[in-house]
Amino acid sequence: MKYLRAALAAFCLIPSLSAAQTYPERPVRMVVPFAVGGAADTVARAVAHKLTETLGQTVIVDNRAGANSMIGSELVARADPDGYTLLMQLGPPHNTLPFFSRNVPYDPVKDFTPIAIIGTAPQAMVVNASLPVKNLKEFIAYAKARPGKLSYGTSGVGSSQQLGGELLKAATGIDMTHVPYKGGSPALNDVVGGQVPVGILVLSNVLPHVKSGKLRLLGVLQAERAKAAPEVPTLAQAGVEGFAVPDTWVGLLGPAGMPTAVVERLRSGIEQALASPDLQTRLATAGFEVEAHPSPAKFARLLAGSVDTYRDIVAKAGIEPE
Structure with a gap:
């Protein structure tokens, strides 16, 4: 029986593995949960242009502004985790919204797959x-x-x-x-x-x-x-011993449950894009220091750790969500 279960599990993996190997087969949508012209939008358009080259498929920027980025983020959180709907987000607000609003319709950690930090803004x-x-x-x-x-x-x-x-x-x-x-x-x-x-x-x-x-x-x-x-x-x-806040980042995420191979394909494409002097200049102009070697694991640690840190700060400050 256990061999049958293992065989069935392996069989179920075949479609996802096949999809990951051929990804991307159609244009990719990069959702920006802010208006055109802001920092996230500027970064997204620069990255999308380079990713179009490195992935061999068009990456389309889709601005879905509103509710302090919740509208666009929810759209991605509810999308199929196939790598064709991505989120270019800032943290904060991504990792602080639950502390200020009672109505955040997703979990900023559990409902997303971290793909790559693009840069940080001191x-x-x-x-x-x-x-x-x-x-x-x-x-x-x-x-x-x-x-x-x-x-x-x-x-x-x-x-x-x-x-x-x-x-x-x-x-x-x-x-x-x-x-x-x-x-x-x-x-x-x-x-x-x-x-x-x-x-x-x-x-x-x-x-x-x-x-x-x-x-x-x-x-x-x-x-x-x-x-x-x-x-x-x-x-x-x-002079304030031990003081530090988490890095303020701009990064690429997808819905929870994305195939590892698709995440790696995107990470690799991002790393190639970030090697471009032109993209580095555009990121610096927007106030970001480029992440030289983007890692999904590092991004996941930063995201989860920053939520914990900000939770402590909010508790000490007595801030209540509205």
């Missing part, structure tokens, strides 16, 4: 140059002397920037008010203009204003220094 803490602090330790002392008087701007609710700010508050005991914006650009404009004294924003976006002297850079939020500014310390190195 986040940085800056202050307006008018603030009388030169480093993080001076800032913490300044903030503690003025509880509730300072505010920090970010690209929005549920961003890694907001959660980084909440983690900093919990780790240091300072009291700052979060000011969420609808995107990084308006937040940056107000921090540069002094309307908001503190910003937690994408490193590449703040660097020109740091060089001009309008902003002062206190450190990066991730565990390691950024390739784009290796002289800038992490916040842990600058």
Whole structure:
């Protein structure tokens, strides 16, 4: 009987193995759960162009914006796991939405197959140059002397920037008010203009204003220094021991249950695409550091680990989903 079951299992695998060997046989749809022109869309279009070459089939970008990326993500989560419907997503919000909304119709880990991290975007803490602090330790002392008087701007609710700010508050005991914006650009404009004294924003976006002297850079939020500014310390190195938020990523995912061979075909195509100097330049312009050797296993660890980390931050901050 056991031999019969094994034979039946092997027989059932034949169609999926065959499909994986010939993949892709038709155009591939890459869903972007944001509007045209944003960071994820910019990356998706650049990657889709290169993947069309490496896969030998057209990769079509399909923008399905709405509900803070939930509409497009749900579409992919419910699709057949055959590799023909993929998701180019940002994390956050992918890995933080359940902490801010009670109505997320999918599990960000269990309902998806991680394929490849395309790149990561280091986040940085800056202050307006008018603030009388030169480093993080001076800032913490300044903030503690003025509880509730300072505010920090970010690209929005549920961003890694907001959660980084909440983690900093919990780790240091300072009291700052979060000011969420609808995107990084308006937040940056107000921090540069002094309307908001503190910003937690994408490193590449703040660097020109740091060089001009309008902003002062206190450190990066991730565990390691950024390739784009290796002289800038992490916040842990600058004085908050153990501080780090997970990498902010842009990555390619598919529905849960994709065949391993199809995942590897896509991963290999992504790695070839990322070797292109043109694509590297476009990713850098969008604020991302290129992932040199994309690995589904590494992506899966980052995704699951970041959800756990953000869950802890949210719990400490007392944030409740709405």
